[in-house]
Amino acid sequence: MAIFLTKDSKVLVQGMTGAEGSRHTARMIAAGTDIVAGVTPGKGGQSVDFGERRVPVFGGVAEAMAETGADVSVVFVPPRFARGAVEEAVDAGIPLCVVITEGVPVHDTLRVWARAQAAGTTRIIGPNCPGLISPGQASAGIIPADITSAGPIGLVSKSGTLTYQLMYELRDIGFSTAVGIGGDPVIGTTHIDALQAFQDDPGTDAIVMIGEIGGDAEERAAAYIEKHVTKPVVAYVAGFTAPEGKTMGHAGAIVSGSSGTAQAKKEALEKVGVRVGKTPSETARLMREVMGSR
Amino acid sequence: MDLYEHQAKELFARHGITVPPGRVAATAQEARLIATELKAPVVIKAQVKTGGRGKAGGVRLAPGPAAAENEARRILGMDIKGHTSHTVLVEKATGGFEEYYAAFLVDRANRTLLAMVSSEGGMDIEEVAATKPHALARIPIDALTGVDLDTARLLAASAGLPEDVHDAAAATLVRLWEVMVEEDALLVEVNPLACTSDRRVLALDGKVSLDDNASFRHDHAAFADGADDGGLEARARAKHLNYVKLEGQVGVIGNGAGLVMSTLDVVAYAGERFGGVRPANFLDIGGGASAQVMADGLEIILSDPDVRAVLVNVFGGITACDAVANGIVAALQTFGEEGPRCPIVVRLDGNNAELGHRILSDAGHPMVRVVTTMDGAAELVAELAAA
Numbered sequence: 001m002a003i004f005l006t007k008d009s010k011v012l013v014q015g016m017t018g019a020e021g022s023r024h025t026a027r028m029i030a031a032g033t034d035i036v037a038g039v040t041p042g043k044g045g046q047s048v049d050f051g052e053r054r055v056p057v058f059g060g061v062a063e064a065m066a067e068t069g070a071d072v073s074v075v076f077v078p079p080r081f082a083r084g085a086v087e088e089a090v091d092a093g094i095p096l097c098v099v100i101t102e103g104v105p106v107h108d109t110l111r112v113w114a115r116a117q118a119a120g121t122t123r124i125i126g127p128n129c130p131g132l133i134s135p136g137q138a139s140a141g142i143i144p145a146d147i148t149s150a151g152p153i154g155l156v157s158k159s160g161t162l163t164y165q166l167m168y169e170l171r172d173i174g175f176s177t178a179v180g181i182g183g184d185p186v187i188g189t190t191h192i193d194a195l196q197a198f199q200d201d202p203g204t205d206a207i208v209m210i211g212e213i214g215g216d217a218e219e220r221a222a223a224y225i226e227k228h229v230t231k232p233v234v235a236y237v238a239g240f241t242a243p244e245g246k247t248m249g250h251a252g253a254i255v256s257g258s259s260g261t262a263q264a265k266k267e268a269l270e271k272v273g274v275r276v277g278k279t280p281s282e283t284a285r286l287m288r289e290v291m292g293s294r
Numbered sequence: 295m296d297l298y299e300h301q302a303k304e305l306f307a308r309h310g311i312t313v314p315p316g317r318v319a320a321t322a323q324e325a326r327l328i329a330t331e332l333k334a335p336v337v338i339k340a341q342v343k344t345g346g347r348g349k350a351g352g353v354r355l356a357p358g359p360a361a362a363e364n365e366a367r368r369i370l371g372m373d374i375k376g377h378t379s380h381t382v383l384v385e386k387a388t389g390g391f392e393e394y395y396a397a398f399l400v401d402r403a404n405r406t407l408l409a410m411v412s413s414e415g416g417m418d419i420e421e422v423a424a425t426k427p428h429a430l431a432r433i434p435i436d437a438l439t440g441v442d443l444d445t446a447r448l449l450a451a452s453a454g455l456p457e458d459v460h461d462a463a464a465a466t467l468v469r470l471w472e473v474m475v476e477e478d479a480l481l482v483e484v485n486p487l488a489c490t491s492d493r494r495v496l497a498l499d500g501k502v503s504l505d506d507n508a509s510f511r512h513d514h515a516a517f518a519d520g521a522d523d524g525g526l527e528a529r530a531r532a533k534h535l536n537y538v539k540l541e542g543q544v545g546v547i548g549n550g551a552g553l554v555m556s557t558l559d560v561v562a563y564a565g566e567r568f569g570g571v572r573p574a575n576f577l578d579i580g581g582g583a584s585a586q587v588m589a590d591g592l593e594i595i596l597s598d599p600d601v602r603a604v605l606v607n608v609f610g611g612i613t614a615c616d617a618v619a620n621g622i623v624a625a626l627q628t629f630g631e632e633g634p635r636c637p638i639v640v641r642l643d644g645n646n647a648e649l650g651h652r653i654l655s656d657a658g659h660p661m662v663r664v665v666t667t668m669d670g671a672a673e674l675v676a677e678l679a680a681a
């Protein structure tokens with residue numbers, strides 16, 4: 001099994017006719033993804049050939065969903081158009097919208113999020129994320145499919161390349177789903193959302209969680225794990241030697257109540273019984289121990 | 295991008311928020327001149343992008359021009375939490391006021407915007423927040439509806455501001471909200487928000503952080519530090535490299551911010567066994583890792599005189615390791631006959647890793663060592679840097 005994305009997912013790509021969009025659509029198809037449509041305003045009626053596969057292009061998300069039954073959207077449009085594109089997907093009621101675009105203004109993300117909350121029908125992943133992959137089933141985003149295999153580990157991470165690194169180190173055991181939630185200050189799907197889904201997924205036996213300095217998402221995830229996650233969790237936090245960021249004003253610290261340092265995150269996780277690796281390889285080793293002792 | 299207080303106040307003024315009259319000075323003489331023009335007691339304020347200036351002695355009252363010159367001389371060049379004050383703000387001293395606190399910010403955890411207002415502003419607001427949480431009103435703001443006068447009055451009331459300032463405070467809060475959304479700010483904080491005895495409300499301090507992602511729809515370039523000081527960071531910026539200078543001896547290049555941050559950690563751990571060798575920089579070359587980007591990155595890193603060895607740590611995903619290896623070989627050619635001035639340890643992992651290793655070993659560059667694991671590469675580069 002997997003979370004959020006399976007072999008039955010029907011995926012449309014917003015911005016498929018652009019350079020990035022078409023390059024990664026070809027990769028998603030190669031990874032076994034059922035890509036059913038592209039959406040580019042003004043280009044409805046065209047189609048794009050990806051080898052054997054001819055993918056129709058629609059002018060809008062609602063139309064593409066109606067015609068193809070798409071239930072996942074992957075967004076590759078440039079930052080200044082991202083808000084409009086995601087709002088369109090939300091208004092069309094697509095169940096999952098994965099926003100790859102890097103550089104979306106935070107106020108745009110906040111407005112999109114408020115709208116998605118009000119509608120209550122769309123899960124958003126990202127923005128500024130590598131997307132997610134359920135190896136052997138489907139890929140929605142830019143995570144390389146050929147570095148790993150299907151298996152019982154679930155992975156959730158803020159960072160793209162660290163995701164790849166751990167997927168690769170643990171490729172012999174394999175993954176149910178790896179979710180890159182993105183590193184922006186405001187994101188649609190959090191560590192906690194993914195932890196909850198992995199806990200409920202019968203195809204996931206253990207979870208790797210990768211965090212990095214800033215904010216207090218890892219601290220909140222730790223509190224969630226203590227209460228709700230019974231599957232073993234192994235974590236890695238990057239940024240122990242990163243220079244202390246200059247903090248402006250007082251508001252940030254008052255709100256989060258956390259220093260946001262890697263050390264604070266590690267301690268919060270260890271306090272609730274999560275084993276935290278000092279390096280990516282040590283994290284992989286800890287996961288092997290967990291899987292071996294089962 | 296974080297703004298200096300004087301820049302924040304410039305934005306405030308543009309949005310109709312009252313701020314004390316004043317100007318920035320880079321020399322003590324200039325400060326004296328501004329004080330003379332203002333014809334009133336002034337406050338001399340260190341301009342650094344950090345809080346707690348008052349407590350550090352960076353905010354001083356000067357009754358007249360001579361005192362202004364003296365205080366400016368003392369504050370210019372002052373170090374506050376690692377930030378040097380290169381300029382001072384000279385502004386008219388406001389007399390007799392109550393101090394409130396007001397802030398709008400992004401609440402990451404709840405994925406919304408948040409207003410925080412208190413009637414007990416001033417230099418000890420953290421203390422107030424910690425010991426008297428009820429004295430600091432925190433109210434989530436809907437990103438779609440925002441803050442209108444009614445919401446603002448509610449904020450003022452919840453914060454326990456005296457009733458006769460609700461109107462004036464609310465008007466200011468609405469304008470601060472406008473700064474927040476219209477300027478694409480991530481933080482707008484005023485501490486103290488002053489209320490004079492004749493019930494005027496003005497911003498005596500301002501901390502504003504702007505969202506760089508929104509720069510395409512603003513004219514905020516004038517606020518950027520004109521930091522073409524010829525420093526490494528400025529040179530890297532000119533080449534569109536994401537580079538941060540650190541204090542150590544091991545140059546680091548990698549792809550992806552998370553992986554590079556992780557590399558810094560692993561180098562620092564390994565360095566503990568070699569006399570405390572540390573990473574010399576953060577440099578993320580992103581996904582592509584082309585020969586040109588690799589050459590630019592190496593060039594910047596090797597211009598840092600502290601660097602004694604370099605670690606290139608790339609995970610080959612979409613750009614496979616053979617392409618990265620070819621990039622490294624081409625980049626090394628730009629150093630000509632002599633080659634780079636110190637050893638380079640390369641660790642490639644991921645797609646086509648073996649092919650990448652073969653390309654590097656076939657090139658047989660005397661200064662390049664290939665190691666297959668991240669921990670092993672960190673160990674070797676730390677050893678080389680300590681030698």
Ligand SMILES: Nc1ncnc2c1ncn2[C@@H]1O[C@H](COP(=O)(O)OP(=O)(O)OP(=O)(O)O)[C@@H](O)[C@H]1O
Nearest residue numbers: 314337345346347348353386387388485486498499
């Ligand atoms: N123009 C002014 N007139 C009178 N008093 C002032 C003026 N500007 C600042 N002050 C006083 O100096 C104190 C400190 O100034 P300010 O808040 O600007 O600096 P700060 O120490 O950086 O603040 P923070 O700790 O919030 O970062 C204020 O609380 C206020 O009492």
Ligand SMILES: [Mg+2]
Nearest residue numbers: 416485486499
């Ligand atoms: Mg202040």
